[in-house]
């Protein structure tokens with residue numbers, strides 16, 4: 208059996224085609240989206256990260272094109288003008304958006320994508336593509352623990368952390384708009400739960416476009 212960090216193939220059968228999925232993780236800042244998405248990307252070779260564009264400056268260690276496409280305001284404006292975004296939003300005094308091209312092409316080929324985006328982006332993706340979106344909201348076990356995580360990450364100033372904590376209740380108020388809600392207390396337990404959701408959603412009948420020809424052939 209594959210261990211939880213070993214990439215594995217999870218299709219029912221390599222012959223059965225299925226629709227790609229837009230798998231969204233949202234949460235208040237610091238609750239663990241990046242942690243969960245990195246664990247899933249390491250463990251599962253069938254999902255890729257949707258790399259957002261942002262006007263926020265990089266944090267220490269973040270790499271352009273890997274964590275985000277870091278762009279200036281003029282470039283972000285031009286991308287809006289050219290209708291380059293699937294969705295975009297103002298979050299914490301910066302702008303963030305999902306570039307379209309890469310995702311559209313991948314989805315057509317049955318590729319799953321992971322999105323680390325906020326509730327505004329989630330609503331926009333639902334409006335565009337209800338059928339293929341699966342959304343998961345992560346909750347912290349408590350607000351003091353959320354602050355502890357933001358502080359222990361040690362990548363934002365005290366003012367930025369205070370601002371994100373001030374906005375946490377507003378973010379959490381959107382929990383009921385999501386398909387699934389998982390409390391991220393123990394990191395490994397949370398990972399197992401999120402991965403179960405991903406696996407179960409892949410097995411939905413409506414997603415497996417290869418089932419119709421398969422059953423036709425099965426029935427002769």
Ligand SMILES: Nc1ncnc2c1ncn2[C@@H]1O[C@H](COP(=O)(O)OP(=O)(O)OP(=O)(O)O)[C@@H](O)[C@H]1O
Nearest residue numbers: 236237238239240241242356359360391392393394
């Ligand atoms: N279950 C957990 N227990 C303890 N620490 C955790 C847990 N999950 C994540 N962390 C830690 O909390 C910090 C914040 O996590 P992470 O960066 O994944 O949050 P995030 O939701 O992506 O935040 P942001 O929205 O600001 O990008 C990191 O230092 C991470 O290692």
Ligand SMILES: Nc1nc2c(ncn2[C@@H]2O[C@H](COP(=O)(O)O)[C@@H](O)[C@H]2O)c(=O)[nH]1
Nearest residue numbers: 259295296298303304305323324325327328
């Ligand atoms: N609507 C969108 N929200 C996004 C996107 N990329 C990231 N985000 C969200 O922004 C905040 C802050 O992120 P951080 O990296 O500065 O901590 C967080 O909630 C992300 O989920 C996006 O493309 N669209």
